[in-house]
Amino acid sequence: MDRNQSHRQVATMKQSLFDQGYLDHEQFNQLEELQDDANPNFVEEVVTLYYRDSARLVHSIEQALEKSPIDFNKLDSYMHQFRGSSSSIGAKKVKAECSLFREYCRAGNGEGCMRTFQQVKKEYTALRKKLETFFQLARQAGPVDRARRPK
Amino acid sequence: MGLILRFQLRQSISLTISEPGESTSSEHHPNSNSFLRGLQVALVESDDLNRSVTRRLLEKLGCSVTPLSSGYECLSAIGPATSSFQVVLLDLQLPDLDGFEVAARIRKFRSRSWPLILAMTSSSAAEEDDLWEKCMQMGLNGVIRKPILLQGIANELRRVVLQANRVV
Numbered sequence: 001m002d003r004n005q006s007h008r009q010v011a012t013m014k015q016s017l018f019d020q021g022y023l024d025h026e027q028f029n030q031l032e033e034l035q036d037d038a039n040p041n042f043v044e045e046v047v048t049l050y051y052r053d054s055a056r057l058v059h060s061i062e063q064a065l066e067k068s069p070i071d072f073n074k075l076d077s078y079m080h081q082f083r084g085s086s087s088s089i090g091a092k093k094v095k096a097e098c099s100l101f102r103e104y105c106r107a108g109n110g111e112g113c114m115r116t117f118q119q120v121k122k123e124y125t126a127l128r129k130k131l132e133t134f135f136q137l138a139r140q141a142g143p144v145d146r147a148r149r150p151k
Numbered sequence: 152m153g154l155i156l157r158f159q160l161r162q163s164i165s166l167t168i169s170e171p172g173e174s175t176s177s178e179h180h181p182n183s184n185s186f187l188r189g190l191q192v193a194l195v196e197s198d199d200l201n202r203s204v205t206r207r208l209l210e211k212l213g214c215s216v217t218p219l220s221s222g223y224e225c226l227s228a229i230g231p232a233t234s235s236f237q238v239v240l241l242d243l244q245l246p247d248l249d250g251f252e253v254a255a256r257i258r259k260f261r262s263r264s265w266p267l268i269l270a271m272t273s274s275s276a277a278e279e280d281d282l283w284e285k286c287m288q289m290g291l292n293g294v295i296r297k298p299i300l301l302q303g304i305a306n307e308l309r310r311v312v313l314q315a316n317r318v319v
Contacts, residue, residue: 030300034207042207050200080244084273085200087298 006141027090222248
């Protein structure tokens with residue numbers, strides 16, 4: 001495939017992720033700005049790190065939700081962390097669900113927490129699939145020639 | 152004592168360390184951030200992801216970054232003996248020690264104004280009116296909101312460094 005075409009495909013997919021609200025364009029663009037010759041795969045590395053680290057948190061939250069009575073402080077603390085790292089990679093929908101979760105948490109509403117957590121996981125998984133496709137496309141397209149990229 | 156401090160500060164800020172592979176960053180951010188080059192920063196952040204991203208941001212600005220992942224690690228690295236850090240970026244929500252506790256201990260060991268300490272905190276906490284005041288009372292020099300963006304961190308660092316230069 002023509003190199004320019006591949007890059008256009010990548011750009012189109014990225015724009016649709018922004019338009020559909022999956023990714024925050026400011027945060028995600030910033031991650032791309034941090035990619036350079038010395039760190040050519042920074043974005044993918046960061047996203048991989050996110051999914052690896054947050055898997056632990058997801059598990060902790062699930063366990064905490066199964067306890068009786070629920071320790072809402074602990075839950076809030078886990079979710080605060082999860083929301084924070086989701087926010088750093090620009091995971092917009094995930095972050096929004098996390099915020100909702102924390103409201104239920106603060107209200108001591110276990111039922112609400114459980115319902116919202118299903119949503120969190122749904123968005124989290126959906127984003128992962130989208131990003132996997134995105135990185136595959138990006139890898140196929142090859143590195144962007146940054147020196148000649150129009151400003 | 153004050154004179155020595157000023158000399159150290161001036162000397163440190165005017166350091167320019169050129170690193171291979173960083174040439175694109177200096178073209179991106181010329182003169183406005185050039186005085187951040189070579190700034191010795193201790194980055195205290197427990198979340199692996201946030202630490203990686205913030206570290207990269209700081210390196211892009213030309214800072215020399217030492218990543219630390221807990222309150223205790225921070226205190227060991229800074230401690231009462233001489234340390235080369237000019238700035239400490241401190242996550243307030245650390246799992247082992249309260250961020251303010253860490254700041255208080257640094258201020259106890261070191262002088263009132265050195266190193267410069269900036270708190271990093273999530274937006275909701277930063278919106279509390281008394282957070283800024285509490286930071287100032289505890290001897291912190293600035294606050295950076297998360298999620299951290301390049302211009303935000305550059306602006307706050309610049310403000311704090313320039314202020315420190317003016318005071319002495």
